[in-house]
Amino acid sequence: MTLAQARAAGFTVHEVQRLCRAGRWRALARGGYLVDADAYDGIPRRARIRAAVASFGPGAAAVLGTAAELHRIDGLPRSELIHLSVPGSASRPVRDSHPEVVVHQLVIGPGQFGRVAGIMATDAMRTVTDLVLREERYCAVSLLDSALNRRLLSPVDLERMPSLFRGRRGAVAARRYLAEANGLAQSPLETRTRLRCVDGGIAPDVLQIEVRDGDGYLLGIGDLGWRAARVVAEADGRHAHGGPAALFADRHRQNRLVNAGWTVLRFTWSDTLRPDYIPWMVRSAVTARRPPSGRPGS
Structure with missing residues (x-):
């Protein structure tokens, strides 16, 4: 709640200050307060973003990584920074009162932003466009994959995106990233695993592969x-595969696939940090399944 909203609701400045001293409200930014602060364990991330946007006035909007966070578009490293765009002279950084806020001055068209979870932010198309131009390949493709997978962007949007790149720094590389995007990837880890295989010359021929037995029964994806x-490769993310139920399901599925004659490889985030490891493991598995030279079927 902003101070103006509090006063409109009948609170005086003195009452707001008293609530803050009592710990029931907590000041988050200039003129912004977390109501019922004692009900939270820490300050919710979205409350920080909402307060930062509100403190810079009606022209402010969340942009770049902060807008992607609000849209739940994955692919960027976790950050506590809040990226805002503020028009005019207000775009000058105010680091003393807002140490976690990075202020930009972006030219945003009227149709390129709106409210996300009640917070003004650039829309998914503008957010991904801005980030793809700024980020390195693995992050950029992960962002594109995530936006496609969540249906925040469509293949038609990707066809339109080069026109938004035109004349901007990073446009040449960004156009290449578009060609590598695939909305079937369900996490940045899957995207990174795929790109490691592509770079290693052993690209997968299918994502989200359905493996069925002779009767058509689905053994696993x-x-x-x-x-x-x-050969199947699994990208084992901490969140999707970390719980006991998920671990048991993964083991049962793997057993079914192995019994059906498939090789199952499993990779984690740390594996993607080693450029040669994933393609070497996949190539070794693929080679092991080929019949020896000179035998029937070779």
Whole structure:
């Protein structure tokens, strides 16, 4: 709640100050307060963003990584910074009162922003466009994949995006990233695993591969697949695969796939930090499934 909203609701400045001293309200930014602060364990992230946007006036909007966070578009490293765009002279940084806020002055068209969770922010198209131009390849493709997977962007939007790149720094690389986007990837880890395979010359031929038995019964779905070699790779993210139920389900599915004659490889985030490891493991598995030279079927 802003101070203006509090006064409109009948609170005096003295009453707001008293609530803050009592710990029931907490000042978050210039003229912004977290109501019922004692009910929270810490300050909710969205409350910080909302207060920062409100403190810079009606022209402010969340942009870049903060807008992606509000849209729940994955692919960027976690950050406590809040990126805002503020028009005119208000765009000058105010680091003393807002140490976590990074203020930009972006030219945003009237149709390129709106409210996300009640907070003014650039829309998904503008957010991804701005970030793809600024980020390195793995982050950029992860952002594109996430936005496509969540249906915040469509293939038609990707066809339009180069026109938004035109004349901006990073446009040449950004156009290449568009060609690598795939909305079937369900997490940045899957995207990074795929890109490591692409860079290593052993790209998967299918994502979210369905493996069925002779009767058509679904044995499992793999993140990345090499059908001819009957090899599946799984990207084991901490959130999706960390709980006991998920671990048991993963083991049961893996057993079904192995019994059906498939090789199952599992990769984690740390594996993607090693450029050669994932493609080497996949190539070794694919090679092991090929019949030796000179034998029937070779």
